[in-house]
Amino acid sequence: MAETVNITVNGTQHSKEVEGRTLLVHFLRDTLGLTGTHVGCDTSSCGACTVHINGKAVKSCSMLAAQADGKSITTIEGMANGDELHPLQESFREKHGLQCGFCTPGMIMTAADLLNHNPNPSETDIREALEGNICRCTGYHNIVEAIKDAAEKMAVPA
Amino acid sequence: MSNKYIGQSVKRVEDKRFITGEGRYTDDIVLPRMVHAYILRSPYAHARIKSIDTSEALAMKGVVAIYTGKDFENINGVPCGWQVNFKDGTTMREPKHPLLVLDKVKHAGDGVAMVVAETKEIAADAAEAINVKYEVLKAVTNPKEALAPGAPLVHDEYPDNIAFDWQIGNDKAEVDAAMDSAHHITKLDFTNNRVVPNAMEPRSYIGDYDTAYDRYTLYTSTQNPHLIRLLMCAFVLGIPEHKVRVVGPDVGGGFGSKIYHYTEEALVTWAAKQLRRPIKWTSDRSEAFLTDAHGRDHVSTAEMGFDKDGHIVGLRIKTYANLGAYLSTFASAVPTYLHGTLLQGVYTTPKIHLDMTCVFTHTTAVDAYRGAGRPEATYLLERLMDVSAHEMGIDPAELRFKNFIPPFDGVNQAGYQTQVALQYDSGNYHAVLERGLEMLGYADFKEKQAEARKNGKLLGVGFSTYIEACGIAPSAVVGSLGARAGLFESAQVRVQPTGKVNVYTGSHSHGQGHETSFAQVVADKLGIPLADVEIIHGDSDAVAFGMGTYGSRSLAVGGSAIVKSIEKVLEKGAKIAAHKLECSTDDLDFADGKWTVKGTDKSIGFGDVALTAYVPHVYPANLEPGLDFSSFYDPANFTYPFGCHIAVVEVDAETGKVTIKRFVAVDDVGNVINPMIVEGQIHGGLAQGIGQALLEGVIYDENGQLTTGTFMDYAMPRADDLPMFETDRKTTPCPHNPLGVKGAGEAGAIGSTPAVVNAVMNATWHLGVRDLEMPLTPQRVWRAMNHK
Amino acid sequence: MELTGSHILHAPVQKIWDLILNPEFLAKVTPGISRLEQESGDLYKAIAEIKIGPVHGKFEGSAELTDKVEHESFVLKVTQNSKIGNVEADIKMVMKPTENNETELSFDGVANMSGLLARTGNRVMSGVANTLTKQFFSNFEKELLNY
Amino acid sequence: MLPNTVDYYRASSVSDALNVLKANPDAKILAGGHSLIPAMKLRLNSPSMVIDIANLSDLNYIKEEGGNIRIGAMTTHGQIAHSSLLAEKLPLFTETADVIGDVQVRNMGTIGGSIAHADPSADWPAALLAADASIVVTNGDETRSIPATDFFVGFFSTALEEGEIITEIQVPVPATGTKMTYQKFMQPASRFAIVGCAAMAKVENGVVADVKVAFTGVSDGPFRDGNVEAAISGKTTTAENIASAAAQAASDVNLNADHYADEDYRQHLARVYAKRALSAVCG
Structure with missing residues (x-):
């Protein structure tokens, strides 16, 4: 139906x-x-x-x-505003938070949810928030770095 | 010439499309009139098909066609790309791996019928309506059990389930004598657990046939489009290669599992012509668990002998390798040439012998998974080293220093000839361990460990000093070893009239960042901006030829091919420049994108030369117009990256749960084009190696059912399972390729696994734990600590 | 999946034996089985509907009684096929009289699963086995009162 | 994989849902869908119809009323995890909600959906048992309140009868000074509990009172562990007392077994986690 x-x-x-x-x-x-x-x-x-x-x-x-x-x-x-990338998108690129790119959209969406209610997450907060997302390429190290970086960027009003 | 890009962590040019959701993976592609395939798979590991009734399914609305094994009786199966011979010289046994099974299914997930329908949903619904009657037979999944008399046979024509046996190293008697002379022998039984590669993008294929041009196109999530075209055309479907285009668009990770030619690729290509419509098949994850080639799965007994001073005198190994039900594309090479040849490790072991038996079982085919054979070799060596050190009362770092091959650069000192066929190119194994110990703070660590013990905490440290063979591979060498293909790489550098450059490479990027690191090389070598370079890969119509990406070969082999073409561009460019500048080519220097007459300020830029090549009005006589060169590069040797990995773990004394507190990795991958990308490759490898040690492992039940067949049961490393990694590099350039690079794709997955296991053993040694089967689940560790 | 259990049933061995060989009764007490139709001798066609947690599947296949030793034991062989996987079980049932003329019914066997059931079920299989066992005996006790 | 054909019905109210359910006995109630839809995708379950009640706003609330915390059945795990009322009055619930699945699951999954499903490894049942919760269910004509101890009757099974749905979870507000915790040992792949232990207790004059200990994951259904409770009740909070009480855990239940934990190990873990939970609430 x-x-x-x-x-x-x-x-x-x-x-x-x-x-x-x-x-x-x-x-x-x-x-x-x-x-x-x-x-x-x-x-x-x-x-x-x-x-x-x-x-x-x-x-x-x-x-x-x-x-x-x-x-x-x-x-x-x-997520991007026209040509202007979302800070998370920028940070994933700057910190090499992606390789094959397949998990990346999901990672970014999950990270955005995290930063919405926790603008200053610790490494542990980030790792726990990513519990529901698997990346097979990066070992998560640079994803964590990227999210930290985006949080810092978003904390400073442009 | 100054390098503006090489050696810099240039941000990746490919990222823009991935972070915005514009990446184009095969399943994202939609062709007009496209239909969808669903493959009905055997629920049994071993069964005879008594009958297949497709009538009800065929009658369903929206079903276009249903194919079964009968349709492929006269079509070849997918081939194995590497011939290995038995010890006695006879050829390995290569069973037919049919596109769809006609008579007997040989592993759970073997394809039985393909439904093509207007939507994927309808195809799945119709597959449910196919009635297959099976006679269920007993199955065998363990390689040693498969060899027992009376074991169920995978292929009725091979009465012992042996694919082939094989050996490498010194004469067995010499090795036995060396072992007899040993002051101390450490002997361990190993199981190198079977793992599933699980690239995040499930395999996906679209077959298309253009009646007007009698031309096929296959879109495939592959690591090597040309190889797939060759295997599919020449060995399976018997269609002319020049009438087939294979495209590997964005590919969501491979880790080896997307090297191979899979049945579904040939199925959709073949059926596209039958139906005159494009056909898409995309694997479900649960199908991927059953049908993507698995990795590892060795059962070994290994002995390492030492003299009274702790020098290794011999190494003796017996291994059974489980190849699964069929020989996948590289399957026969993995436990042999990619494994046995690495048993020298970084040590001066004078006598080595490996006796290998490769076995068929009723399981999914096993093939190369990140590291392929080298992690298995490293695991044996590095576990033996740590256990020997403990047994002999020597510090494990000290034991390694004692046995390292001395430093050699391959230029002033010769390469190192191993006992197992290879000649290492260059190495400095002391340096990486020294740096690793420094980063760890080993002396402090020991104090900390003693303190932790007092407080009831089980803190442990584990080492691994690995070596691998990358840059696969010199064609003559691998040819003599049974490879059915050359393993060179091609590259075309096409300079456009405006001086912009397109580079066509036979390498294939599925996360490695070729579009950036290759462009860095090109931009620097030509002295042009990075933005003026585009790297094109993954399309057999665009790229002349390619052997693809695996075995950490892209930069060492593919990159070298690009350098060769650039050299040709510059050579011709110099002729044009000399003509314009009215001098001899000998009078010219090329730097920073321009040719300059030595000792003058007279120069001409790369862009002007490019334009002249295409607008050859003022032009050397007898020189063809254009600036476009192709090259094929066949490496002189493998490359041999190495490194030192150190894991620090804490074991929960009550539950057995292992937490990684620190992970130090010092890798020497030769020269580095893009440190950021190299580091990323190391990180990813570490996660997979740690995953194998602690979390990942396939479990078949006694009937050959894969009981770890989803992400709910097969544990993948997640963000909260891993620490931040502490990485550093040393640089010992490769002496035999123009970039001096060695390859970094697999290192992390090779070195990390034994480091983690060694660390857990170190943490629990005083409780009597000596060895444990991976993955080291809390339950296993707890049992071992409590002798249960 | 191992299936083992034993239970004291409040009836003499002879009655239990007769009941268990009565396909109508067996269908009522075997969890999930909705119908048993005699095909020949001790071979029955069996239709089952299993509803356990997230799993709801319709099965079809056979049930056969073999190795019968009167008033002592027999082997129940069940083969059930469905779209989500197949089940084959071999269960030895043993009846022993107790001192007060009741019956200790015990069974021991394995159920082999294939397909999706085997691939996705590990986490809950022991729960399934326990549940099926409990259901079998509680159904048995209930039905016993009606015969 | 993809689900079989299914009719979707969006209920406009509880009574609407119940009427449709009555007329379609093969239908399944769809709450957050995080248990049902995965099963439908694998075709382990193919209902003819799903009745979506997730958007019924009158089933989505967290409030305190008459000495009870009342949580609407369609309240998501995420809403519970972030509730300041619960953080203050019933932190066991925020703590439990916070370790269910992952953030995406918590954003969609509902407490009512989870407990109706009664997965033997789910987190909520342990917390509900330890908190003496009651589950309010209705069939449209009749509403009844079922104590958690009666509600969870076994493996994926509850006291819910056909034609009934859960509308609310009620928990008596714990007395001031009550401590509570949920401790979970996770299966590393599914992230369900291998052992989950919820505990509540009050220490009065150095003596443990009103102690409740409940487990999930250990057996084919969640359970209150009377042996542990009895062993620690009225005792002082010494490490020895806690250890010896914890050592009673999971003594007379059918133990679950899988690749990750066989019976022995699971029982051992239950005891370790009982000790950790008791240590947290008896401190």
Whole structure:
């Protein structure tokens, strides 16, 4: 049975028909063509599919598109402001917080959620916040550095 | 010539698309009229297919086609790329690895049918409706058990489950004699645990066929597009190579698992022509666990003998390597040429013998995983060194210093000839251990450890001084060892009329940052801005040829090919410049992007020369227009990075849980183009090596079911499992390639594993713990500490 | 997955033996089994529906009684297939009279799982085994009153 | 993998959800979905319909009323972890919520969904048992309050009857001076509890009173450990007393076993974690 959903993604309102079983991540990737959100597992373990719903990090592989009806979603594509990168995006690049880039969108979305409620996280805070995201390339060292760096940047008003 | 970029931590040019979500991985690609494939897999490890009924599935709305083993009866399976011979000279056994199984499934996850449908959901629904009747047979998963008389046979035609046996090193009798003379022998049984590479991007392929041009395109998450094209065209589908384009777009990590030619690549390519529609297949993670080639899985007994002064006199090893059900592309090379040849380590061991038996079992194929054979060799050596040190009452660092090969640079001193076929290029093993001990603060550490013990804390330190063979590989050498391909690399440097440069490399980046480090080399060698260089890789139509990226070979081999082409560009450029400047090429210096007449201020820039090459109005006679050169570089030798890794751990005395308190890594990877990227490579390798030591391990049950088949059961290192790493480097340049580089991709995964295990043993030695099977789960450590 | 358990049932061995060989009764007490149809002799077609926690699957297959030693023991062989994986179990059932003429029913066997069930179930398998055992005996006691 | 076909229904109220559930006995209630959707994706479970109640705002609250803390069933773990009311009055709940899954799971998963699912390794059941919580459920006609000790009846099973849903969790506000903790030994892959131990106690005149110790992960269902409680009740808070009480833990339960912890080791861990939890609340 098809469902009509009204979802705002990165500020744009979409009204689309979806199957009941369509997962949010597939709605974003296949219906809206926003392929920055990735699928890395099938057990809600890896966090590559992390997006924000109403400002909070969630795993878009573990919810139905229909559940997001009426909600506002931010994906990695919505993090930069035009050509101006989000401080986390900048810091991931500056601190070499990514290699293959596959887990990166999810990492950045999770980190953004952390910094939203903890603007000055410790190394332990950061590592714990990343509990739901797996990176196989970086050993996390530079991801931690990147998030620390972004926190510092965001603390100083531009 | 001054280097503006080489040696600098230039920020990666590829990052922009990854941090904004614009990376283009295979599953992100959508082609018009594309359909989706789903592969029905065997739930059993070993079973005969009695019947397959696809009628109900075929009738479902949206199903386009269903293929089974019958469709591939006359099509070859995927081949192994490396021929190894038995000790007696006969050829290894290479069973057919069919695209879909016709008669007997040989591991859980073996492909039985492929459904093609309008959507992935429909394909999955239809696969559920296929009715396969199996006769379930007994399975064997352990390599030693597979050799027992009466063990279930993986391939009925091979009555002992042996793929081949093999040996390397000194004459066995000489080694036995050396061991007999030893004052002390340390003997250990090892299991090098089977691990799953788990690149975060699951494998994904799109096959496409263009009727108008009779041309195939395969988009594939691979580490080596050209190799896939060659294997698929020549060995599997028998289609003409020049009619096939293979594209490896952005690839989300490989770690070896995306080197190999997989059945699904050939399936989607073949079916695209049958259906005249593009077909996409993307692996689920749980499928990846069953079908991506696994790593490691050795069972060994190893003995190291010492004289009364603590010098090694001999090393004797018997190993059983589990290759799984089929021979994957590099499978036969891993336990042999990539493993046996590294058993010299960094020590002067005079007599070495490895006796290897490679075995088929009802498990997923095993192939190269980050380090490939070298981590297994390092693990044996470095565990033996630490245990021997403890047993002989010698400090483990001291025992290493005593046995190190003395420093040699490969220029003024010759390379070091090992007992196991290789000649090391250059090395200074003392230097990395000295630096490691300094960073650790070893003397202070010992005091701290004694203090911790008093307070009931189990603090331990473990060492590992590793070496590896990278820059794979001199073609003649590997050819003589059975490789069915050359292992050179190609590069084309195409200078555009405006002086901007496109570089086409046969290397493939899937996280290593080629688009940056290769560009750094090009920009400096040509004296042009980094932004004027674009590195193009991963497309067989664009790049002349390529052997791909693995074995830490990209910069040493691929980078050297680029340098060769640049040299050709500069040589021709000098002729053009000389003509314009009305002098001889001998009168010219090239620096900072311009040719200058020696002793004058007369010069011409690279951009002017490039324009002249394409607008050859004032031009040397007999010189072709254009500035575009290709080269193939075949290395003279492997490269031999080395290093010292030190782990400090604390074991929870009550639970057995191991926490890594510090990790020190001093690596010598030769010259470094981009320190930031090299450091990142080391970090990632460390995480995987530590993962193998503490967290990761495949468990098959007695029926061959993979019971660690998801991220819920197979533990991957997460951010809170790891510390900040303390890294440093030493530099002993490679003497035989133009950049002096050795390779850094695998080092972390090779050195770290034994360091961690040694540290845990050091922490618990006084409780009687000597050796433990990896991963060192809390339960295992607790049991060992409590002798349960 | 190992399946072991034993329990005292308040009825003499003869009654227990007869009941357990009664497919209608066996279907009622075996967790998940919704129907047993005799195919031939001691071979039955079995339909099961298993609902345990996150897992809800419909199974189809056979159940067979072999190695029967009257009033003492037999082996129950169960094969169940489903879309999420297959189960094959071999369970030896032993009946022993107690002093007060009741029956100690014990069983010992293994259930082998394949497919997704095997791959995803490790974390909860021992719980499944314990639960199935408990259910079997509590169903048995309940049903015993009706026969 | 992808779920089988399923109808999605967004409930507008509790009674709406219950009516639809009655009419569709094969339907499943969808709260945060973090247990159900993963199972549906692997096709381990294929309900014909899901009834989404996550957005029912009248099931999302944390308040104190009449000596009780009342938490709406659709309150997320994240909301609980960040609740200042709970941090002050019932820190056991913030501490427990904070170690459930990961931040993304905590943002979506709900306390009601978790306890209805009754995973034997989930964190909430231990906390609910130690806090003497009651679970309020309704079938539309009748509302009943079930003590946690009666609610969790075993392996993935609860006292919820067909056609009932959870609306609220009630916890008596602990007496002033009560200490509480949740200590968890994690399975490194799934991050579920191999052993989770929740404890509450009050020390009066150096003597342990009102002690409650509950476990999750250890057995096929969560349980209060009466042996430990009895052994420490009325005793002074010496390390010896705590150790000997903890040594009673998980003595007469069916022990779970998996790759990460067999029966012996799990029992040992239960005792270690009982000691750690008691040390935290008896200090």
